[in-house]
Amino acid sequence: MSKLPPALEQLPSVWKRRHLLDLESLSAEEITAILDTAQAFKDATNDCRDKLSVLSGKTSVNLFIENSTRTRTSFALAARRLGADNIEFSASSSSLSKGETLIDTAKTIEAMQIDTLVCRHSAPGAAQMLAKNLDCCVINAGDGPHEHPTQGLLDMLTIRQHRGNIAGLTVALVGDIAHSRTARSNIWGLKKLGAHVIVCGPSTLVSRQWEALGVEVAHNLDDILPRCDVLNLLRIQFERQYTRPFPSIREYALLYAMNRQRMERAKEDILIMAPGPINRGVEVTPDVADGSHSVILHQVTNGLAVRMAALWLVNNVTA
């Protein structure tokens, strides 16, 4: 059992929230407090391997009504590494399939005296609605195309670890901006911490309206590539699209896949990121995904640290 480092002996003074629902409503100081807390957990636990007992006696429930590999597993592990109990809710074998509403299901789980509900749902605002109706802490693990705050945070933690700072960097989010919750959480977080953000993809997936959020809109990856410090390659969210946004996957890959030829025109120290799952050959070719510039698996480890920080922070604020 590792000892809690001095940096974690008390909550950061800016942290007052019992829910983590989005990055849009967080201040730069709150975002930095979560990143610092995640880094402290990572440093104190041998890269998130060791167990602590800081949440012993607490229970966290994963209520995932959409598929997940990384987020679900890392929230479960994060709870356990902090000494909490973690329960997995299985939507397909639950009373949701008998017609019970999400709120009734959540209230039922809450009545079993749990402390945190980690919710993923296809409806934007689902976690927000639960936070309004429940007394326990709620963490948004992705609400449709709206936000995925812990993904944005783990992406920022990874950039910070590799570049020292986020302010002043040019970060391009490439791909399905229209349907990506990762894009929204990255935009809010990165802008607040002072990065220049470019959203890049076909005009059917990246409209000029994004400029209203203070980002640069681009449709040609080759034009912006030499300026980018970081590329975050986002998956085409076919499950959220009703019409095909481009003629074929091959054409998309030709214009937007990060490959060896494009790497030759990129900055020497460019960081290649992807939230996963990646479609090899579509957003990124295997040699680049597995190459020396890729930090995709560092993102996964940082996901564990960020989720430890999120669980610890919300659970330690007194109601």
Ligand code: ASP
């Ligand atoms: N895993 C991320 C999410 O749940 C990204 C993706 O699915 O493409 O949003």
